[in-house]
Amino acid sequence: MKGKRIRSLGLMLSCIVAAFSIGGCGDSKNDGKVEVEIVQYKPEAANYFTMVEEAFNASHDNIHLTIHSPNDAMAILKTRFIREDYPDIIGIGGDINYSYFVDAEILADISGYTGLSNIKQAYLDIGESLELVPTDGTYAAPYMANAAGVLYNREMFAEHGWEIPKTWDELMELCEEIQSEGILPFYFGFKDTWTCLAPWNSMAVDLSPADTAKQVNRGETTFTKEYREVSEKYIKLLDYGPDDPFAFAYNDACTAFARGESAMYPIGSYAAPQILSVNPDLDIDSFVMPANDSADGNTLNSGIDLQFCVTAECENPEAAYEVLDFLYKDENIQQYIDAQNAIPCKEGDFTLSPILDGMHEYIESGNMTDYQDHYYPSEMAVDAQLQTFLIEKDVDAFLSKFDKDWQRYNRDIIRLVQEYETSGAQ
Numbered sequence: 001m002k003g004k005r006i007r008s009l010g011l012m013l014s015c016i017v018a019a020f021s022i023g024g025c026g027d028s029k030n031d032g033k034v035e036v037e038i039v040q041y042k043p044e045a046a047n048y049f050t051m052v053e054e055a056f057n058a059s060h061d062n063i064h065l066t067i068h069s070p071n072d073a074m075a076i077l078k079t080r081f082i083r084e085d086y087p088d089i090i091g092i093g094g095d096i097n098y099s100y101f102v103d104a105e106i107l108a109d110i111s112g113y114t115g116l117s118n119i120k121q122a123y124l125d126i127g128e129s130l131e132l133v134p135t136d137g138t139y140a141a142p143y144m145a146n147a148a149g150v151l152y153n154r155e156m157f158a159e160h161g162w163e164i165p166k167t168w169d170e171l172m173e174l175c176e177e178i179q180s181e182g183i184l185p186f187y188f189g190f191k192d193t194w195t196c197l198a199p200w201n202s203m204a205v206d207l208s209p210a211d212t213a214k215q216v217n218r219g220e221t222t223f224t225k226e227y228r229e230v231s232e233k234y235i236k237l238l239d240y241g242p243d244d245p246f247a248f249a250y251n252d253a254c255t256a257f258a259r260g261e262s263a264m265y266p267i268g269s270y271a272a273p274q275i276l277s278v279n280p281d282l283d284i285d286s287f288v289m290p291a292n293d294s295a296d297g298n299t300l301n302s303g304i305d306l307q308f309c310v311t312a313e314c315e316n317p318e319a320a321y322e323v324l325d326f327l328y329k330d331e332n333i334q335q336y337i338d339a340q341n342a343i344p345c346k347e348g349d350f351t352l353s354p355i356l357d358g359m360h361e362y363i364e365s366g367n368m369t370d371y372q373d374h375y376y377p378s379e380m381a382v383d384a385q386l387q388t389f390l391i392e393k394d395v396d397a398f399l400s401k402f403d404k405d406w407q408r409y410n411r412d413i414i415r416l417v418q419e420y421e422t423s424g425a426q
Contacts, residue, residue, distance in 0.1 A: 033064040034319040039080075040091025041073035042306060048339050056326050063319050081106055086313040088320050094142065094304030095374040099130045101309070102139050103416070108310040109137030113321050115328050116141060122366040123304055123345040129211065130374065132413055133420040140307040141324060142345035144336060147286070147302040147359055148202045148268035148371070151275070154283040156183075156263050164287045164358065166295040168233065175240040178263050186237065187262035188245035189253030196386035197373050199237060199266040202289035202301040204230045205369040213375035216406060217417040223406060224399040231395045233291060237266070238390060246391060250274075258282055270305075272341045272355045287358040300362035303371040305342065380409045 040049060046069035053067045068087075070076055074097060077090060086106070092098055101107050110116070116124070116138060123142035157164075160181065165171040175185040189195045204212075208226040215221045238245065241262075248256070251274065257265040258278035265271070272284060288298050308327065310320045326332065333344050334351065341353045343363060352360065362368055376382045385405070389398035407414070 033062055034316050036063055036065050036089065036316070036319050036323050037087045038065070038067040038089040038091060038308075038323070039073060039077055039087040040067065040069055040306070040308075041077075041093065042091070043069050043071050043073070045069065045306075045336070045340055048336055051335070052327060052332060055332075056323065060322075060326075063322060065323055084313075086311040088311060088314040088316070089323065090309050090311065091143070091306055092309065093374075094127055094130055094140070094307055094370070096130075096377060098127075098140065098307070098309070099132050099375075102130075102135060103132050106312060107139040108312045108314060108317065109139060110141060110310055110317075110321075111138045113138075113141065113324065115321070115324055118328065118347055119345050120347055120366065122368055126304055126368075126370045127307065129214075129370065132416055140304075140309045141328075142304045142307045143327065144304075144306045144340070144342040145302050145345055145368075146269050146305040146341075147300055147343060147356065147363075147368075148198050148266075149286055149289045149301060149359060150202075150264050150266050151257070151269075151271065151284055151286050151355070152264045153257075153260060153262075154285040156260065157285075162263070165290045166298070167290050168293055171290050172236070179240060184242065184262040185240035185264055187248070187253045187256045187265050188238075188241045189248050189250040190245045190387055190390060191247060191249040191252070193381075193383040193387045195250050195253070195267065196390060197371075197383050198268055199234060199289070200230065200386055201371045201373055202266065203233060203291035204372045205299050205301045206289065206291035206297055207233070208372070210369045212372060214417070216403075217410065217414050218421060219418075223402045227399055227402065228395065230291070231389070231398060234390070235393050235395070246387070254278065269341050269343070269353070269355060269359075272353065284355045285358045286355055288362055300359055300368040301371060302343065302363070302368040303374055304345065307345075377409045377413075380405050 038049075049067045049069050053065050056063075056065045074092070077092075080086065119142055123145060124138070127138070127140050127142055162174060162177065165174050178185040204227070207230045209215060212221070212223070212226045216223060242248065253265060253267075254271055254274040255278050256262060258275045266289065269286065275284065276282060288300050290298055292298050308324055310317055314320050328346055330348055330350070333346055333348070336342055337344060337350055337352065341355060343352065343356065344350050352363075356363070373382060385398065385401065
């Protein structure tokens, strides 16, 4: 049973400099129309949201919509929250920031929004799992997802007769076969620390519980126990990449893969536009990272890339819902998919990028698990820790530090969880 919302963490904004701001549109008047403002965090989708804004305003006489797509949107949002200057709707990812906003009671309960009935249950479940403690209500409408696994050169695989691996042993055998033919199996861009998270996440969903972070917060397990196999297998992947994977950044890795310098690239679907900008004719497909020893243990690493939340201070929630209805129109969903190689969270007959062909059965069946790093506090800098670990290759030291740092940077959440558990989860 879900418990009463607990407001003990506040906004968790101590790391944000209050220099960021963006002017709201609430002061403008448009012939008596209801004003609705969205601030969304994906600047790469700014053109899409400009189209949405223009189309909505052209077709609605009673509501005027303004959408902001700034760089550093999350910093801007947090600063606006401090100033109690709230947009009507925010577009953010399904990660720890969303968890903080729910806890701080910044977001409105949108359980009454009828559009939720059209959203895939798997993504609604992911959104609910992000709550720091079980909380009554629904606070986000998942819009788009992405997926991480392994991108591969479909033409190269067909030419050499390579089969898609379904287990860890099959993946290792494939890498040996590719290497024996004088081809580099994987490219990595580990000079950019954030790229270290992609293989980590896609292996962790196969090898550790989906709620590992929550189990640790409840004192039921440790990362040393749950992440050992992930860590050991991650080091093994390095044997099949470039000699110095830390010399290459994300763009370097995308370029190298685009030019056929490796057969595979363990990264998310979000890398496809960058890769295709280098080689538009490259035939890319993908498969789920087979980190498990059994094919039945594999799951697609997919999380909510963009979701919409109505803020608790929104004065016209019905107008906000009307905006959401427009965003969820099938034709708008499809335009976003086409522009961003995204996965829709809405049920429907949408055309996905062929880059996702190898993941399609997992998407359709709902066999997907959220990114583990969506539960990591940013202050812990897990991406940098992973980079250091991959350089030093000391599993025990890495896991010990992970557990210690978790207790240090997550102590407020741990206290909140323990208070909730002690209260009898009422």
